[in-house]
Every structure is written in C-alpha cells, then in structure tokens.
Amino acid sequence: MDEHQEEQHFQEKIDQEIKIEPRDWMPEAYRKTLVRQISQHAHSEIVGMLPEGNWITRAPSLKRKAVLLAKVQDEAGHGLYLYSAAETLGVSRETMINDLHSGKAKYSSIFNYPTLTWADIGAIGWLVDGAAILNQVMLCRSSYGPYARAMVRICKEESFHQRQGFESLMVLSRGTDAQKAMCQDAINRWWWPSLMMFGPKDSESTHSDQSTKWKIKRKSNDQLRQEFVDMIAEQVKILGMTLPDPALKWNESRRQYDFGEIDWEEFWNVVKGNGPCNKQRLEARNKAHENGEWVREAALAYARKKAERQKSKAA
Amino acid sequence: MTTRKFYYGDIPEDAGTGVPDPVGRATSINTGKQGNKNIRTENTVGVSADKKDWPLWEVFIRSKQGLDHKHMGSLHAADAEMAIENARDVYTRRMEGVSIWVVESRYIHASNPDDAESFYEPANDKVYRHPTFYELPDELKHM
Numbered sequence: 001m002d003e004h005q006e007e008q009h010f011q012e013k014i015d016q017e018i019k020i021e022p023r024d025w026m027p028e029a030y031r032k033t034l035v036r037q038i039s040q041h042a043h044s045e046i047v048g049m050l051p052e053g054n055w056i057t058r059a060p061s062l063k064r065k066a067v068l069l070a071k072v073q074d075e076a077g078h079g080l081y082l083y084s085a086a087e088t089l090g091v092s093r094e095t096m097i098n099d100l101h102s103g104k105a106k107y108s109s110i111f112n113y114p115t116l117t118w119a120d121i122g123a124i125g126w127l128v129d130g131a132a133i134l135n136q137v138m139l140c141r142s143s144y145g146p147y148a149r150a151m152v153r154i155c156k157e158e159s160f161h162q163r164q165g166f167e168s169l170m171v172l173s174r175g176t177d178a179q180k181a182m183c184q185d186a187i188n189r190w191w192w193p194s195l196m197m198f199g200p201k202d203s204e205s206t207h208s209d210q211s212t213k214w215k216i217k218r219k220s221n222d223q224l225r226q227e228f229v230d231m232i233a234e235q236v237k238i239l240g241m242t243l244p245d246p247a248l249k250w251n252e253s254r255r256q257y258d259f260g261e262i263d264w265e266e267f268w269n270v271v272k273g274n275g276p277c278n279k280q281r282l283e284a285r286n287k288a289h290e291n292g293e294w295v296r297e298a299a300l301a302y303a304r305k306k307a308e309r310q311k312s313k314a315a
Numbered sequence: 316m317t318t319r320k321f322y323y324g325d326i327p328e329d330a331g332t333g334v335p336d337p338v339g340r341a342t343s344i345n346t347g348k349q350g351n352k353n354i355r356t357e358n359t360v361g362v363s364a365d366k367k368d369w370p371l372w373e374v375f376i377r378s379k380q381g382l383d384h385k386h387m388g389s390l391h392a393a394d395a396e397m398a399i400e401n402a403r404d405v406y407t408r409r410m411e412g413v414s415i416w417v418v419e420s421r422y423i424h425a426s427n428p429d430d431a432e433s434f435y436e437p438a439n440d441k442v443y444r445h446p447t448f449y450e451l452p453d454e455l456k457h458m
Contacts, residue, residue: 087389300393303394
C-alpha cells in the first residue's frame with residue numbers, strides 16, 4: 001500500500017470506531033499530536049500533585065490527611081499510566097521528563113495557581129477534577145487504544161477525587177462563619193481558572209479540527225465548558241454558596257446557563273509561563289528529579305550486581 | 316490574531332504566540348523510523364541498556380474473580396522485584412489483583428498487524444465451528 005492508501009485505510013478504521021494500536025500504521029501527524037497531548041496530560045498529573053501535596057502535612061484531621069495522600073498517590077499513578085501510553089508511540093520516558101523540566105513541554109495551567117487555604121483542596125477536587133473528568137470521559141473513547149484504556153482506568157479513580165472534594169466543602173459550608181467564608185473564597189478563586197481549563201473558544205480556532213476527525217477527541221472546548229457550567233451551577237446550590245459571575249443565569253430558551261466572559265489575557269499570560277506559580281512548580285519538579293538521581297543510579301547498580309551474581313552462580 | 320484550539324492535556328508548544336501550528340512540534344522522538352514499523356520495545360529498552368533509564372516492563376494482573384492474567388500496562392523498574400512492587404503501587408491501589416506477572420518488554424514478541432489478513436485467513440471460512448451454524452427445530456430444548 002502506498003502512503004495515500006494507508007491513510008485512507010487508517011481513516012476508515014477510525015470512522016468504523018476501530019481502535020488504533022501501537023504497531024498499526026498511522027500518519028506521522030497523528031502520532032505527533034498524540035505524543036504531545038498524552039505527555040502534556042501526564043505532566044499535568046505529575047505537576048498536579050504539587051499544589052495538593054502542599055496541604056498533606058496540614059490537613060485538619062487524620063482522615064483528611066489519609067484521603068489527600070490517597071488522592072495525590074492516584075495522580076502519580078495517572079501520570080504513570082499516561083507516560084506509558086505515550087511511550088507506545090516511540091517517545092522515551094527520559095525525553096518526556098526532560099521536556100517538562102526544561103520548560104519545553106506544557107502542562108495544564110490550572111496547576112500554576114496557589115493553594116492558599118484548606119478549602120482550596122476541596123475546591124480543587126470539586127471544580128478542577130470535575131472539569132478534568134468531563135475531558136477524560138470524552139477521552140475514554142479516543143481512537144488510540146492505549147490512551148483510551150489509560151483513560152478508562154483514570155476515570156474510575158477520578159470519581160472519588162471529585163466526591164471527596166465536594167464533601168470536604170460541604171463540611172465547611174455547614175461550619176462556622178469563618179469556615180463558610182473560607183469555602184466561598186476558595187470557590188471564588190478557583191472558578192475562573194477552572195473554566196479556563198477547557199481552552200480557548202471554538203470561534204478562535206481557524207483550523208479545521210483534525211483531532212476531531214481522527215477522533216482523538218470528540219467534543220469542542222465550548223461544548224465541554226458549557227456542560228461544566230450547567231453541572232456546577234446546580235451543584236453550588238447544595239453548598240449554599242455562589243459562583244463569582246454576575247452574568248451567570250439560566251437561559252430558558254437554550255435550556256442552558258449563560259455565563260460571563262473569561263479573562264483571556266490572564267489565560268494566555270499563565271500559558272506563557274507568567275502565572276503565579278509557574279516558576280515554583282518547575283523548580284520543585286527539577287529539584288525532586290535531581291535529588292532522586294542517586295537513588296535511580298543505586299537501584300540500577302544493585303540490579304546489575306544481582307544479575308551478575310546470579311550469572312556467576314549459574315556458571 | 317488566530318489561535319489553535321487546545322485542550323486540557325493538549326497545549327500546543329507555541330501556545331500564546333498566536334501562530335497556528337497545524338501539527339504541533341512539541342515532540343522530540345527518539346526514533347528515526349516510521350511509526351508503523353515501531354515496536355515500543357525496540358525504542359525504549361534498546362536505548363535504555365547503557366543509559367540511566369530503567370528498563371520497561373509489561374504488567375499482567377489477575378483479579379480475585381478473574382480467570383486469567385490481563386495486560387494492565389507498563390512501567391519502568393531496575394529489576395523484576397522492583398517491577399512487581401511498582402506494579403502493586405501503580406496498578407493495584409484498590410485491590411484490583413491477587414497475582415502479578417511482569418516481563419521485560421523486550422521479551423514480548425507480537426504478531427504483525429500488517430499481516431493480519433493473511434495470518435488469520437485460515438479461520439475465516441470455517442463458520443461451522445460456531446454453534447449458530449446449525450439450524451435446529453425450536454421444539455428442541457436444552458441444547
């Protein structure tokens with residue numbers, strides 16, 4: 001088959017909902033797009049541990065500490081599922097990690113915001129993980145097999161993240177005036193960055209969306225963002241709190257919520273690396289990697305020595 | 316100013332500059348070969364042998380109710396013992412399994428998807444191997 005036939009065959013498979021597997025023929029651009037998307041997603045899970053890790057030692061009870069530890073451990077696991085999915089496309093783990101640490105690769109901007117109070121941990125679970133889940137549920141049906149399978153596992157685990165977050169905010173929302181104020185303050189600060197997680201508006205995209213044609217993703221940014229707003233606008237009522245958007249209003253004719261405009265200047269600013277914590281996050285990642293170097297080397301040396309010993313014993 | 320769409324987990328490398336990038340360049344892939352001929356094990360383990368990267372392992376897990384081990388994914392580890400411990404931490408945080416197999420990825424041999432048509436051809440015309448091939452009267456029970 002020539003390149004054109006291969007590509008046709010590839011698109012037919014996708015149209016028939018047949019998953020693409022690592023050794024199948026794929027267009028170079030498909031592979032590149034996936035490597036970029038999956039590795040950025042993996043980086044987001046790994047960097048995402050930092051803002052929450054900040055509160056492990058300060059969680060208000062042993063129960064909350066155990067829950068938060070489990071959640072952060074899950075994020076590490078999700079990062080690893082995704083890194084290995086990306087590796088099936090021929091990129092090495094080392095390359096991906098180096099790209100993250102050098103600042104060449106991106107991760108979700110949401111993790112460049114600071115976690116100032118305990119209520120932020122609840123807000124992250126509810127809003128940030130809630131937004132991520134909408135994306136990830138869609139990605140469970142992604143055309144690339146290893147990515148879709150990793151996403152199925154992640155979605156199963158992610159549900160606990162969102163629920164524990166909401167529950168934690170619920171406790172605060174029924175607490176003292178100070179706790180209520182802390183809860184509302186966290187929602188106020190995390191609401192807009194959470195909406196930004198879905199990316200620029202559809203109307204700003206001038207390119208035909210190749211990723212949709214390839215079924216790497218199946219819903220547009222605006223579609224997912226609207227789903228998110230509709231979901232959260234109802235859930236916030238249970239907390240007795242409000243969302244910081246005066247334009248937020250149920251639109252009876254659309255049967256959806258109208259909402260205000262995102263501060264796109266802030267959005268691009270954080271993407272470009274000028275968010276409140278961009279520098280701090282990368283420094284923390286680099287430091288952890290450097291400090292772990294001797295451990296990685298020692299483990300490898302130990303494994304080699306053990307293998308040598310076994311060999312000489314067998315001889 | 317135009318911008319390309321991006322999603323959570325998919326930010327174009329040039330995000331923010333406003334220059335559309337049709338395919339994305341955020342990758343530096345350590346392979347000179349075409350994607351279709353790539354076997355992961357050739358790429359990663361081959362490279363790892365002399366470098367500081369730990370080798371790649373494939374993980375298979377049997378759940379309590381499960382009858383067989385199922386492929387769960389892969390991970391890096393310095394040796395088999397560490398691979399099993401890492402597999403426990405990465406793939407069984409919620410009691411998903413009672414037995415773990417690990418095998419270094421470079422020892423996995425796989426059939427070639429390009430040959431699928433001819434490779435599986437022998438079974439293709441043997442519908443009589445399925446019970447539904449045989450038409451039997453409705454009165455016949457328990458069969």
